[in-house]
Amino acid sequence: MDLQAYSGARISTIKKKLDQALATTTTAQPTTDADQLCVQKRGTGSHLCRYFYNQDYSSICTKLYCAIPNTNTCYENRIQDYILCGNKKWCISGVCTSDSNAPAGDETCLYGDRTGIFFSNSWTCADMVREAPQWCADHSSACCASCASIRTTTITTPATTTTSVKTTTSPTTTSTAASSTTTIATTTTVQPITDADQLCVQKHGTGSHLCRYFYNQDYSSICTKLYCAIPNINTCYENRIQDYILCGNKKWCISGVCTSDSNAPAGDETCLYGDRKGTYFTNGWTCADMVREAPQWCADHANACCASCASIRTTTTTTPTTTTTPPATTVQPKTTEDTSFFYRY
Structure with missing residues (x-):
């Protein structure tokens, strides 16, 4: 075969393969999920x-x-x-x-249950419904498909569902939704949590606390953004708030708004939530330790340590001679609270 004939045959073969590939190619379907x-x-x-x-x-x-x-x-x-x-x-x-071309879906549970493990004890939504169906009251959004069976059962056989509820303590979930220590109240009146530190512990566990840094002692914005520290790391996460969290003197959060209410607790708006909880400095000091060992640092940490530093301000007013003593020259350690935050759910 001469070169020209070979080249023609080669081109013909390539064209044939290309045509076959194009003929078998289908339009890629977009991801809808x-x-x-x-x-x-x-x-x-x-x-x-x-x-x-x-x-x-x-x-x-x-x-x-x-x-x-x-x-x-x-x-x-x-x-x-x-x-x-x-x-x-x-x-x-x-x-x-x-769009008539879009998939059909149940808008009460469009994406079904939260995928995979949802609770700290390794339960999925299906496990929760089987072992502790009463928790659907707290997790109906994440576990809408599994909890739908509970709602159906409640309608058809109420006697069965009211007697089968277990009193197991709810584990924490692997999301930001707060865990329930008691899922069905046994008293007629439930007292709401008003303390943001306690709410952070509920959401993130022992060692969490309100990240005071973000508020600069103005807690009116806490009703839309609750920043909680994650235990053992230096990061604060933004969380969903609930009603009745204290946001000022005789004020608490109602539907995302800081609202005056005679029933709300009283509080000092210059230091509404007191000192930052626990260890605050990398050398292990708390706010109280700082005021005792290096009170001059209140100039930098008056927000996080407002309660402890208040005693320094009082001392300055009543006994100025004691506060004019040259401060210690100790190098100030870093704090353990980060100012960064991430969303959680």
């Missing part, structure tokens, strides 16, 4: 953070929250078109749009 998109963006083990949507997924078209695998943290991600946001609705250019 937010859980799948989270896996694409964050890797195996990621999933949609359902907590942020409260079963209204219309906002998913502008904010997609995905869990980071092997952590309890959710990050906001860019969304793409055709993600399901309702029944026969999907995201188009950032807007939840009705």
